[in-house]
Amino acid sequence: MIPTEQLLQFLVTGITNGSIYALIALGFVVIYSVTSVINFAQGEFAMLGALTAVSLIAAGLPQGVALAAAVIGIGILSAFLYQVGLRPARDASPLVLIIITIGAALAIRGVALVVWGTDPYQMAPFTIGSPLQVGGAVIRLQSLWVLGMTLVLQPLLHIFFTRTMLGRSLRACAVNRLAARLMGIRTDRMALLAFGLSGAVGALGGVIIAPIIFATYDMGLMLSLKGFVAAVMGGLVNYPTAVAGGFLLGILESLGAGFISSGYKDAIAFIALFIILLSKPRWLVQAEQEIEEGP
């Protein structure tokens, strides 16, 4: 029999890790649904957010200011990436665009290596206090921050996309870019906004998890991949299900690492990805039809 406390502890760890996958998945969904681009640099934004915030705090800024500055700064950087990297090639095939974002991810990672080196960095938790004990499982206060942020952000994004004019314009671009342009929506500006927004969301994910994990220059790749898997679990164009996908992936990983082998932990995400892609849900069939009929 598996002890209940242990199971509970795995769940807590899984939900905490799942939160960051969820935030990165949200970033994928924002960009994909507005521009049909899979932005491979998504996890790099989380890495940059975490390391930038750590450095700003070390430079003497108050934690709250540093976090906000990191999130906003990375958002602007992400929009800049669209402007110089993707906009000039926006009529290219989806494959060319994905390769451009891979190039961007590599370059960002290399620059981070130059700036921060290979050392791991950790940030002080947002609130000081002893961990909670719930049913034998230990819950760090920062885990509550992580979970809370994720759960608040998802409905905020949902309201933004369904209730505000700007959000609706963004969604219009997703449904039909040409029609949106004919309706007077500046689709280029919308794409810029989508990149900025998802960069900021990704950076936020990095910032809130920095007190729990050690942030390193090379953590972006795995975060990108797992965020993508979470987004795919949620159907790639749906915010609440992307968040659920993140939690599910986090829990699966933590259970897999606990009960099977921690070495194979990273493989779990990709096995999950295979199972979903190969079962061909309807949204995937539809998305692929658009790929075939597009250019």
Next chain:
Amino acid sequence: MADVRPGIPWGSLWLVVLIALLPLGIHSRYYQSIAVIIGLHTITAVGLSLLMGYAGQVSLGHAAFYGLGAYLSAIASTKMGMNPWLALPAAAVITGALAAVIGMPIFRLRGHFLAMATLGLGIIVYIVFNELREVTGGPSGLTGIPNLWLFGAPLNTDVRYYYLVWAFALGVIFLSRNIVDSRVGRALRAIHGSESAAAALGVHTARYKLAVFALSAVYASLAGSLYAHYLLFVNPPPFSFKFSIELLVMVMIGGLAHIWGALFGAAIITLLGESLRATIPLLMGHAAGEYEIIAFGVILMATMIALPEGLWPWLTATADRIRKRRRTENPGHHPAVAEPENGFPGHAAVAREETRAGLSIRSLQGRRRYLEPPDPILEVERVSKAFAGLQALSHVSFAVHPREILAIIGPNGAGKTTLFNVIAGALPPSGGTVRFFGKPIQHLPANRIATAGLIRTFQNVRLFANMTVRENVMVGLHYRSRAGMVAAALRLPWERAEERTVRDEAQRLLVMTGLEKLADIGAANLPFGQQRVVEVTRALAADPTILLLDEPGAGLSAGERERLRGLVRRIRASGVTVLLVEHDMDLVMDLADRIIVLNYGEKIAEGTPAEIQNDPEVIAAYLGGNALEVPASRK
């Protein structure tokens, strides 16, 4: 492009001589080892170029196959004591088989989903290399791998190994060039151009994608095995995601669909990586780290933005331009893409043409045995198709008789194209039966239906934009010829003979439809009207017993439409049954023997043109529900 020009390929020959003489000029062991590594990367990149550049299928996990080759060779020759020369092909066969099995589900995916699945595959294999310690030695790897021996001597110096690796590399390039310039190569490029159009011409798209994926895995495995017997040591890091990306960059720089470009890309990227590894520590002080990835990232982005075709094609094109400028007096020999009015063949072409039956070429398989098809040749029974919330077709039934021209008309959104897609196997019906030659075909994939003799064109012309007009037509002859990958790679005499026959038959068809002057122009560069003619010619090449034309008159000028009318009549006269979707009522009323009218997915009328013109329900459908206000001018 992939066309082989007659005569001796001097450029390639010079390159071979250069490769053979290179070790004489390099005495540093370091540079010799780089030359070996470039050879290994070339072998892998050529395979990836076949997969990505020709077949248009991406792989972000090819390092896995390189690694599998290395590990399988290492394990077989150390733990199992197998002769390395046996281990190498064994590893290649196992890796190829594994790729085929894994590829079967993966290649049902497209675009970025395929990219992500291959990436996941690469990462899983990498994790297995690290974790399966009893077999792979885990992170510390496997040592004690034996040398390869040849002619009684161990290949234990860089120069000896250089010749071995480059013999393999040139062999792989040679075979791949042959494959590219063959029926198989055309099929791969057709899949790249438009998968649905390739399938509609009888190309077994799934099998070709799988075959080229397996072949590229075999190349990678071969290179990996050679790598293992070169370093005599394997551990996981060289087979990480980063190497998959490096391979991708090599192929991109080399310009995707260029076999020699893969060599160029492999050389550039390997040299660049090495020189960055050597110089960056000097510039930056602290030595550790993989700083060269910044350069890779930036190069990858810049190439994709500025030269999406790749650096190598850009260089060769520039060299061509300079050479041409030297010979200024020579006016361009390209035939002008003029005569946009001349989309369909005029009377001269008609005069040149005899009845099609007398013109079939001996060794190509046609369906001549079906010259007496059953009546009805095609039966559609209670076919329905529902999309999410939309009933596109409901219980549509009709029969098509041999050698008739049956037109399907109806207002926009009536379900005409959906009906075509269901009949041709592009969409599965939600219910009902389609019988062709008396046999149900509604469950068959598009390529099987095409090989049975039912060929369709597309409403929004789907040419293979990456191929010339002639090559497009030659893809139409795909399933009437039979050369496979092995015959193509080895250029067997019968394969060359068949290739000539295919070329002749394509030429005959091009002359027949008046396209012979445009034959060697890229299909995408033609004006729209002529693209339609190319598509019809391509469909005729597939020797249909029944031809489905989806709005062939749309977007044509009056003159072109006139010639289209003549062409359709001649197609029917040669014994082909024609099913036609068309909006141009003059054309339909003039051509069709019978007409079927669809409205909101239901058949509302069927009959001769005269009957249809006087059917009140049809008039109502076209005029918006009020049949009483038919204008007097309407016949």
